[in-house]
Amino acid sequence: MGGGQAAFALIAKLRALQDMRPVTVVAAEPSLPYQRPPLSKKYLLREMTLDRLLYRPEAWYAEHEIDIRLSTMVTRVDRKTKEVTLSDGSRLAYETLAFATGATPRRLPASIGGNLEGVHVVRDFQDADRLAGEMQPGRRVLVIGGGYIGLEAAAVARTCGLEVTVIEMADRILQRVASAATSAIVREIHRSHGVDIRERMGLHRLIGEDGRVSAAELADGSVIPADLVIVGIGVAANDALAHDAGLETANGILVDSHGRTSDAAVFAIGDCAVLPWQGMRIRLESVQNAVDQAEAIAAVLAGGSEPYDPKPWFWSDQYDVKLQIAGFGLGHDETLVRPGQREGSVSVWYFRQGKLIAVDAINDAKAYVTGKKLLEAGVTPNRALLADPQVDLKSLLA
Known part of the structure; x- marks a missing residue:
């Protein structure tokens, strides 16, 4: 289940290992699996098109005997009968099931204006398409959240000639993922490009005019104009289906070092998986983990027994x-x-x-x-x- 980086890495590795068992990929998006990191950078800047982001063309899936079903979701998992129910009402039997369901951006509640037109998140190409149409020089954008996603979006907006304000509730940008030293370096980079960064600053509410965002009232009572808003306040693992199926979850699907869930016939990989690492339970939101973990689990499915030992690495391009x-x-x-x-x-x-x-x-x-x-x-x-x-x-x- 899932049509992102982890799902593609799993099926590609299975075929590379000459494992030719029948494979069905159920993907909610209308597009074939594609790279996501460029969405908030080169794709948003229109320097890359969607066809260039595809991992493989459509013919590859047929050549490798992979049944891929786009614009389709699994709505129920029955572990007793080993069947999943799809959004079109049909059912599929499985011998082995892999969750590669990823994560969903957290959105602002409607009670503070999160449902206004002009409020954006960036997770898939359709989100990026909607935002790209708004990136017009001279407009004023408010970025809520000073993590990597928010800061990458701020950099693109500034490159496009927009006036950019970033607010972060924590004491500093990147507080959850980086040291104070790194935060200071990145903060100075953005300020040197004219970005207004306000730390220890929350949002009280967004103000709308004719159904569209026009301003934001901040936690200190100040009001700033905003022609659009980009929300980058983290993601939630897509684990509801697994939870409903009785699997162990905790903001993600708990797995062992071989990617197995609490059901030996069910695996979880990528952003939705909570895995053991150095005596801790962590969820790694990165391309590296999606690929490495998926390939390690593919090897297990093909008969191997080597556990997955994460070697985390990440990257971010800003300006x-x-x-x-x-x-x-x-x-x-x-x-x-x-x-x-x-x-x-x-x-x-x-x-x-x-x-x-x-x-x-x-x-x-x-x-x-x-x-x-x-x-x-x-x-x-x-x-x-x-x-x-x-x-x-x-x-x-x-």
Whole structure:
């Protein structure tokens, strides 16, 4: 179930492993599976078209004997009979079922104006199409939420010549996903491009005129004009169907290291899966996890037994800045900021109880590659050498 990155990676890997069992993909969207990261960047800027985002053309699915059903949803899972009911009323029997249902953007409640015209989220190509039509120079956009999605949208809007205000309820932007040092670097990048960033600032309500948003009243009582609003306040895992089927859920579908749910015949992969990692339960919202986990579970389905051990990495493009992240900085207690060799390049190294756990590299590919290799090898570099910008990072791998 699902037609995104994880679903495609699973079926592609199954066929690459010569597993030719019958496969049916049930996808709610009207499009064949496509890349999502460019939606809030190049696709929104109209630098890429949808056909260029497709993982494979339609003929590929027929050639690989994959039945893909678009604009279709599973409405019920009956684990006793091993059948799913589809939105057209038909039923499908299964031997193995995989949830790749992803996540849904959180929206503003209608009681504070979330249902006004001009209020947008960005999750699929149709969302991006609606927003692209509004990206007109000189217009005023309010971005609610200072996470990666909100900041990427802010960067695109500013590139298009819009006046941009970002509000974030937390003490700082990127608070949930990055260190204070990284937040400071990214904040300065946006402010240098003319974005008005207001932290520790909530939204009281949106104000409408003839059914369309025209302004926003903020938590401090101030009112700012807004021709459109982009909501980037996180996502909720699509786990309701799994919950209704009696599977274990907790803002996501709980799985073991082989992707199995509490039912051995049912798996979950990608953004909807809550997986074990270093003694914790986490949900990784990233392309890397969707692909790596799906391919690992495909190998299990094809007869393998190797558990999935996540090696997290992420990226974000904002203006001409590339932020690359290796590892997972959750629970860090110390950071070290290292200037890069080129102007504007810098990296932030995360430690927990003295151990390297993550690296944020801003326009610094060498720091990202080195950090990723150190993390994969389980090596924590000498702190004094790391702090010295004159020391070649490659020497830390010796």
